[in-house]
Amino acid sequence: MLGSPIDVFFPRRCAACGRGPWPFCPDCHGALIPLVPPMCARCGAPLARAAATCAGCPPAPIAAARAAFAFEGPARSAVHRLKFSGWRTVAKALGEAMAAVNAFEPEAVTWVPLSRARLAERGYDQARALALVVARRLAVPARPLLVRSEATLPQARRAAAERRLAMRGAFRPAPRAAAPSRVLLVDDVLTTGATAAACADALVEAGAADVGLLVAARALREHRPDTAYTGSGSRPGLWLPGDMPR
Template identity: 40%
Template sequence: MALPVNQTDAHWVDGNPEAPGPSVQTTRRWLHWLRVDAARLLWPSRCQVCTAPGLEGLDLCAACADALPWNHTACPRCALPLPAAETCGDCLRRATALARRGRVPALDRVHAGFVYAAPVDRLLPRFKFHRDLAAGALLSQLLAESTAGLPRPDALVPVPLHRARLRRRGYDQALELARPLACALDLPLRVDLLQRLRATAPQSELSAAARRRNLRGAFAVAPHAPLPARVALVDDVMTTGATLHAAADALKRAGVQHVEAWVCARVP
């Protein structure tokens, strides 16, 4: 049984921190986990990749679970898979170039649960582009497992979609990952903090340099929003990191002291 979550920092969601007894959010979380357990009794788990019988509490079979490409050793700055967990050459060059201008990287650390490879490379496109929210729930569960031992930020911040793309897609994949992740790790979820100002071109169609230009001025922090000292941005995939760096830069300019990113997968 997955562990229910208490009402810590319910102020950021919909509970009243001054009210006695369990908050509305706490009650909803308890009911959610009760429904999940009841559903698993009625409908046993099936593997999201190959449809074989799943493991207990996980929608993956043993073979597909064993094949998961965990990103155990990577650059701490950008999560690039490496033979050893050392800062990669690109991150060292970026830090040196910024230092010459009296600046530091906006993004302090990146954690990627997986390398973008099979079977994760089948689950993520289904979730992101084909409305497969069950695949998203599985990915969020796996991301919670991979981040469980990390130092806790003060809040999770999903990287927002622009409202025009949200209307077309019908859901925000980063929010769908972040909401259950916040419940599992007992962390506040700040959907009010970061705003996407411009409807940018799809990043997948652009070169690395064009991606950076595409994201200039795309994010801003909501005015008068209370600022946590340390936040973790949540997103699905990191390729060049242009989106995450642009979001982190907006948060740092607003006064957030430490910004890291938690993503499901890193493209090698």
């Protein structure tokens, strides 16, 4: 039996496993790893003790960064679902979680764009989808301030410094884009920060003074202290998927 026609295109099922109830079913919700204090004040990385900065801080000109979840388990599945199936309900589940952890006051939200070729092939820009949800929640405009050059080399096997070099020049200000002073850059995943740094450089070129970064999930290479999260993902003050407006 089908539900409403909307549900056929945008099924309101668990953003991670696609089976249980939206936004995250109890099993997936319990396995999510939210990034919560104690953390790095600048980039939001979980730390054993709160600190102003940390070794994993994204490079300047990114003033501040936050991620809703560690890029593991259900968060990883949800990002994959967002990227390859384009469910808008997944963008909504992740985008609301992102807005809840944001620590940067922007005048506009923008996103890490796909190249035109990739967009044509996939038909869906996952970072834009997240940015629209975040902008709406923060009550600021979402603006396409960046364009991506067509030829960006594969990233997977590169070291961090090498990635940053390779990404330089991969983004430029969108034609006639005038960025406001404070821009929040949205992406799905933060790994080395090379992509975000290249985007931030282009945003500064477009007129921004401060760039904040907000992602759905962050790949954490170092050991996470046990104090940084709970397996059940439900510490006091945390965003809970059940609290989301429907």
